[in-house]
Amino acid sequence: xxxxxxxxxxxxxxxxxxxxxxxxxxxDGPVLRFEQVxxxxxxxxEAVAACDLAVHPGELVSIVGPSGCGKSTLLRIAAGLDxxxxxxxxxxxxxxxxxxxxxxxxxxxxxxxxxxxFLQLRDVPKAERSERVERALATVGLTEFADHHPAALSxxxxxxxxxxxxxxxxxxxxxxxxxxxxxxxxxxxxxxxxLLALFGKLRxxxxxxxxxxxxxxxxxxxxxxxxxxxxxxxxxxxxxxGYPRSADLRHEPEFARITGxxxxxxxxxxx
Numbered sequence: 287x288x289x290x291x292x293x294x295x296x297x298x299x300x301x302x303x304x305x306x307x308x309x310x311x312x313x314d315g316p317v318l319r320f321e322q323v324x325x326x327x328x329x330x331x332e333a334v335a336a337c338d339l340a341v342h343p344g345e346l347v348s349i350v351g352p353s354g355c356g357k358s359t360l361l362r363i364a365a366g367l368d369x370x371x372x373x374x375x376x377x378x379x380x381x382x383x384x385x386x387x388x389x390x391x392x393x394x395x396x397x398x399x400x401x402x403x404f405l406q407l408r409d410v411p412k413a414e415r416s417e418r419v420e421r422a423l424a425t426v427g428l429t430e431f432a433d434h435h436p437a438a439l440s441x442x443x444x445x446x447x448x449x450x451x452x453x454x455x456x457x458x459x460x461x462x463x464x465x466x467x468x469x470x471x472x473x474x475x476x477x478x479x480x481l482l483a484l485f486g487k488l489r490x491x492x493x494x495x496x497x498x499x500x501x502x503x504x505x506x507x508x509x510x511x512x513x514x515x516x517x518x519x520x521x522x523x524x525x526x527x528g529y530p531r532s533a534d535l536r537h538e539p540e541f542a543r544i545t546g547x548x549x550x551x552x553x554x555x556x557x
Contacts, residue, residue: 315342316340316341316342316376316491317341317342317343317377317378317458317459317490317491318339318340318341318364318375318376318377318459318491318493319339319340319341319374319375319376319377320337320338320339320340320360320363320364320373320374320375321338321373321374321375321376322336322337322338322372322373322374323336323337323338323360323363323370323372323373323374323375324336324337324370324371324372324373324516325356325359325363325368325370325371326371331515332515332516333356333359333515333516333517334356334359334360334363334370334516334517334518335516335517335518336373336518337356337360337373337512337517337518337519338519339360339510339519341459341491341492341493342491343458343489343490343491344489344490344491344507345491345492345507345508346485346491346492346494346505346506346507347492347493347494347506347507347508347509347510348494348495348496348501348502348503348505348506348508348509348510349493349494349495349496349502349509349510349511349512350496350497350499350502350509350510350511350512350548350552351511351512351513351514351517351552351555352512352513352514352515352552352555352556353497354514354515355512355513355514355515355517355555356512356515356516356517357495357512357517358463358464358495359517360493360495360517361384361461361463361493361495363375364377364382364461364493365379365382365384365461366379377459378458378459381455381456381457381458382457382459382460382461383449383452383453383455383457383459383460383461383490384452384460384461384463385445385448385449385452385460385461385462385463385465386448386463386465387463387464387465387467387468388468389436389441389444389445389447389448390448391436391444391447391448392436393435393436393437394435395435396432396433396434396435397423397428397431397432397433397434397435397436397439397447398419398423398432398433400436400447400451401419401422401423401432401447401450401451401454402415402416402418402419402454403451404451404452404454404455405418405419405454405455408455415454418454419450419454421454422450422451422453422454423450425450425453425484425487426446426447426449426450426453426480426484427446427480428443428446428447428450431443440473441468441469441473442466442469442473442476442477445465445466445469445477446477446480448465449465449481449484457490458490458491459490459491459492459493460490460491460492460493461492461493462492462493462494462495462496463495464495464496464497465477466478466496466501467496467497474498474501475533475536478501478504478505479533481505482504482505482529482530482531483530485505485529486529486530494506499545499548499549499552500536500545502548503525503541503544503545503548504531504535504536504541506525507524507525508522508523508524508525509522509523509525509548510522511523511548511551511552511555512555513555514555514556520551520555521551523544523547523548523551525544526540526544527540527541
């Protein structure tokens with residue numbers, strides 16, 4: 287059965303969760319909704335149990351939880367890369383931005399040609415394709431590296447190229463599966479700040495999986511805590527900071543209080 291907290295998150299109006307200083311997004315309902323979603327693998331492993339969660343336009347929801355609790359499985363189900371055993375998922379799978387743990391760039395293609403890949407697969411006309419690619423490269427700050435190959439880029443730059451590839455489709459919802467987990471801490475902080483700037487500009491709906499409590503709080507409108515496997519949403523913690531967010535937020539007492547609250551909830555679900 288879904289927890290009261292997770293059901294409340296799914297049912298509450300988005301305005302109840304939005305910081306007061308954030309411009310409201312036009313909202314015709316969630317861009318992503320899980321209702322009683324469960325996943326049991328063929329070997330009998332119960333990965334996810336009765337998850338309820340909704341993401342509205344202009345919301346960036348972080349998910350934290352113990353290793354192996356089903357965080358990435360939930361994202362794969364949302365994207366259609368895996369199938370739920372039961373429950374329903376409401377999302378437009380024809381246009382989802384998915385940023386994986388690995389940038390997944392084709393090494394023989396330049397940054398520009400990697401970024402245009404999704405548009406090529408959709409047979410977008412060449413002129414429009416070029417315009418979208420150049421706009422996406424400018425957005426993530428890679429214009430001057432457009433003709434480089436992935437091997438010549440840092441890990442952070444490769445992740446930016448992966449993000450730009452999805453940006454060309456202008457998706458209403460983004461799924462982030464620990465995209466910054468493999469870079470050093472300083473690069474990770476900078477990429478967090480760049481993602482926040484992008485989120486502040488585009489106001490997409492986003493679901494962000496991370497093992498870092500600090501990253502979860504710094505980025506999100508609220509943080510969903512998953513239990514140990516089989517994972518379900520057991521707590522939702524609102525993040526009261528508006529956008530844009532300064533890098534100095536990480537040093538504020540209220541930031542420490544919220545991260546402590548999330549850490550406490552996370553410790554309670556570890557076995």
